[in-house]
Amino acid sequence: MTRRLEPSPSASPDPTLRHALRHVSKQFSGQLQRRIQEHGVSHAEYVAMFALKRLPNLSSAEVSRWTGVTPQAGNQIVKGLLERDLVRRQPSRDHGRVLLIELTDEGRRVIEACEREANDLENQMCQGMTGAQRSELMSLLRLAAAGLGSPISSPAR
DSSP states (O other), rough: OOOOOOOOOSSSSOOOHHHHHHHHHHHHHHHHHHHHTTTTTOOOHHHHHHHHHHSEEHHHHHHHHHHHOOOHHHHHHHHHHHHSSSSEEEEEESSSOOOOEEEEEHHHHHHHHHHHHHHHHHHTTTSSOHHHHHHEEEEEEHHHHHTTOOOOOOOOO
């Protein structure tokens, strides 16, 4: 007698959800990387510049946390941006040894161009969705991230 396995009530109705998420993420990241490379920045540099646009005057440690890399890798990202005059450092008024990083005018121009690319790609990805569906997707992704213990939010300063 062959026993038929029934999915448990708590099992995902679509066991390929993880594959769909990975596929969309991989496609989006790859296409975004190609687009922002045309502006001379890597994905990690883009994320760092995005953070600096939203939260000017971050320390290197804060840039590393926002970018999701080690402090050493974060310093390399900042160093590359400094060498290309996309960011500048200045001493903190509150903490003498801390250097704060901010975008230069050229850095703002580059991140704005990259943001246009990212927004265009996001709109392309969502072109078959209504505004309500797009909002619902964002709500569902926030719930999924929270379920994994990593809520979608701005970095703590």
